[in-house]
Amino acid sequence: MSKKKCVVLLSGGLDSATVAAFAKSRGFDIYALTFEYGQRHEIEILYAKKIAHYLNVNAHEIVHLPDDIFKISSLVLSSGKEIPITHESAIPSTYVPARNIIFLSIALAYAETVEASHIFIGVNAVDYSGYPDCRPQFIEAFQKMVMVGTKSGVEGNPIIIEAPLINMTKAEIIALGTSLGVDYSLTSSCYNPSPEGKPCGMCDSCMLRKKGFAQAGYEDPALQR
Amino acid sequence: MSKKKCVVLLSGGLDSATVAAFAKSRGFDIYALTFEYGQRHEIEILYAKKIAHYLNVNAHEIVHLPDDIFKISSLVLSSGKEIPITHESAIPSTYVPARNIIFLSIALAYAETVEASHIFIGVNAVDYSGYPDCRPQFIEAFQKMVMVGTKSGVEGNPIIIEAPLINMTKAEIIALGTSLGVDYSLTSSCYNPSPEGKPCGMCDSCMLRKKGFAQAGYEDPALQR
Numbered sequence: 001m002s003k004k005k006c007v008v009l010l011s012g013g014l015d016s017a018t019v020a021a022f023a024k025s026r027g028f029d030i031y032a033l034t035f036e037y038g039q040r041h042e043i044e045i046l047y048a049k050k051i052a053h054y055l056n057v058n059a060h061e062i063v064h065l066p067d068d069i070f071k072i073s074s075l076v077l078s079s080g081k082e083i084p085i086t087h088e089s090a091i092p093s094t095y096v097p098a099r100n101i102i103f104l105s106i107a108l109a110y111a112e113t114v115e116a117s118h119i120f121i122g123v124n125a126v127d128y129s130g131y132p133d134c135r136p137q138f139i140e141a142f143q144k145m146v147m148v149g150t151k152s153g154v155e156g157n158p159i160i161i162e163a164p165l166i167n168m169t170k171a172e173i174i175a176l177g178t179s180l181g182v183d184y185s186l187t188s189s190c191y192n193p194s195p196e197g198k199p200c201g202m203c204d205s206c207m208l209r210k211k212g213f214a215q216a217g218y219e220d221p222a223l224q225r
Numbered sequence: 226m227s228k229k230k231c232v233v234l235l236s237g238g239l240d241s242a243t244v245a246a247f248a249k250s251r252g253f254d255i256y257a258l259t260f261e262y263g264q265r266h267e268i269e270i271l272y273a274k275k276i277a278h279y280l281n282v283n284a285h286e287i288v289h290l291p292d293d294i295f296k297i298s299s300l301v302l303s304s305g306k307e308i309p310i311t312h313e314s315a316i317p318s319t320y321v322p323a324r325n326i327i328f329l330s331i332a333l334a335y336a337e338t339v340e341a342s343h344i345f346i347g348v349n350a351v352d353y354s355g356y357p358d359c360r361p362q363f364i365e366a367f368q369k370m371v372m373v374g375t376k377s378g379v380e381g382n383p384i385i386i387e388a389p390l391i392n393m394t395k396a397e398i399i400a401l402g403t404s405l406g407v408d409y410s411l412t413s414s415c416y417n418p419s420p421e422g423k424p425c426g427m428c429d430s431c432m433l434r435k436k437g438f439a440q441a442g443y444e445d446p447a448l449q450r
Contacts, residue, residue: 063291069335091376097337098330101374105323105330110294112322133374141370149326149363151316 003029005116006162007107010034010052010060012044014209015122015165017051017187018177022164023120025180030057031114033107037096038067040077043188043197050186059114063106070096075191083192085202091130092204094191100133104142104161111159112152120162127170127208139163170212178218185221198225228254230341231387232332235259235277235285237269239434240347240390242276242412243402247389248345250405255282256339258332262321263292265302268413268422275411284339288331295321300416308417310427316355317429319416325358329367329386336384337377345387352395352433364388395437403443410446423450 006028008020023030034048045062052060067078074081074093084093100123107119123134132138143161147153165173177184189209190199199206199222213220231253233245248255259273270287277285292303299306299318309318325348332344348359357363368386372378390398402409414434415424424431424447438445 061291061293063294064289065331066286066288068286069288069331069338072338091379095376096334098333098375101333101370102327102330105327106290106294108323108326109321113294113297132376132379135373138370138374141366141373145326145363145366145370148360148366149358150323151320151357154316154357 003027004118005029005031005058005114006118006120007031007033007111007114007116008057008120009103009107009122010048011122012047012051012187013122013189014177014184014187015124015173016048017182017184018173018180019120019122019165020051020055020057021177021180021182023118023162024055028118030055031110031116032057032060033103033110034060034062035065035103036062037065037070038076038078040075040083041188041191041193043193043195046197047186047188054183054186061110065102072097083203091132094129094204095131098133100131100138101142108146108150108159112150116159118160118162120164122165123163124165124168124170124173126168127212129204129208136163136166139166169215170208171215174212174216174218178216183221185224187222189222196225199223228252229343230254230256230283230339231343231345232256232258232336232339232341233282233345234328234332234347235273236347237272237276237412238347238414239402239409239412240349240398241273242407242409243398243405244345244347244390245276245280245282246402246405246407248343248387249280253343255280256335256341257282257285258328258335259285259287260290260328261287262290262295263301263303265300265308266413266416266418268418268420271422272411272413279408279411286335290327295324297322308428316357319354319429320356323358324356325363326367333371333375333384337375341384343385343387345389347390348388349390349393349395349398351393352437354429354433361388361391364391394440395433396440399437399441399443403441408446410449412447414447421450424448
């Protein structure tokens with residue numbers, strides 16, 4: 001019998017590396033999917049490649065999207081906006097319009113094409129930046145849309161969206177990943193890293209990562225870069 | 226007061242040309258969005274440009290997507306599959322995985338970025354090829370997902386998905402477009418046209434168009450190519 005297949009959204013960050021290792025530990029063959037959309041922290045794509053290699057994925061597709069359509073976000077370099085140092089408001093300027101909606105949609109097509117039964121996404125609604133498309137109610141609504149909007153869905157065999165980290169703290173995610181052997185030196189979380197991948201230590205994403213490692217009781221190997 | 230803005234998914238076909246003219250007649254400024262995904266009928270992009278010019282849109286974004294992720298569809302040239310001459314089954318091989326899900330998702334990002342309030346899509350569930358992502362229940366489920374998955378949605382000002390043709394016959398669509406002054410010589414519906422854009426006259430899409438023009442009582446100007 002052939003192995004189960006899944007698509008994993010792999011950003012190069014800590015959460016998606018953990019979720020990829022989790023999917024692998026559940027016996028899935030991994031079809032990794034990474035997006036280049038003019039993000040300021042484009043170096044994360046390099047880390048996505050490192051993690052994909054480390055986890056020995058079956059395939060790794062890197063999809064380019066035009067930054068024009070995301071230019072309202074400070075996370076997109078061509079927006080000309082600055083990354084906020086602290087968390088500003090309910091939904092910060094780093095919000096990228098419809099990002100996880102687009103990523104999951106393209107993952108759906110990829111999954112139907114390679115005949116994967118599951119899509120894994122590392123969204124988290126506990127230690128997170130307040131993005132609407134990281135919350136359980138979004139994942140549930142997306143799943144319902146999959147049931148009626150895809151061939152596999154209407155044929156009674158819908159692709160399942162798995163978000164296993166959604167209710168975990170960052171410390172719990174790091175503990176899980178460490179138990180699965182994830183090498184976090186191969187990940188990058190910073191919104192505004194140096195050209196060499198050194199984290200800024202001040203953005204929302206750096207703060208969440210720092211807190212997570214402290215609470216989990218581990219050193220963050222990415223700080224040694 | 227500035228004019229209302231909308232994003233229109235413009236494929237180069239008859240339905241999307243009609244829906245664009247409809248949006249314009251409702252007083253919207255149009256931000257057109259067209260996709261290149263390795264479709265066999267890539268010439269439709271040329272027709273999308275013609276219609277965009279004819280309707281004097283505010284902007285026209287053409288987004289490239291990798292054909293790799295759609296290769297299960299006979300509509301994608303690199304699939305190596307043939308276009309069926311007649312309608313085969315409930316969901317034919319021309320089904321492109323998650324196509325309208327992806328198109329609407331990218332339209333959402335574009336709409337949030339240009340601050341458009343509406344997205345118009347020319348899907349139709351009467352004279353259509355049986356694709357799941359052309360039906361009312363899909364549009365409704367997508368709209369619900371928008372409410373919880375986007376910034377504008379959670380802030381109580383969701384982008385509205387408009388599918389005004391969804392319950393019309395092809396003849397009704399052609400009559401509507403004609404009343405709005407659409408020049409259907411600037412559209413291409415065929416799944417398998419000649420390099421010059423001459424329709425094959427045999428595919429599902431050609432048959433639906435032929436029936437529509439006959440029932441509406443008009444000549445199809447695209448047949449003169």
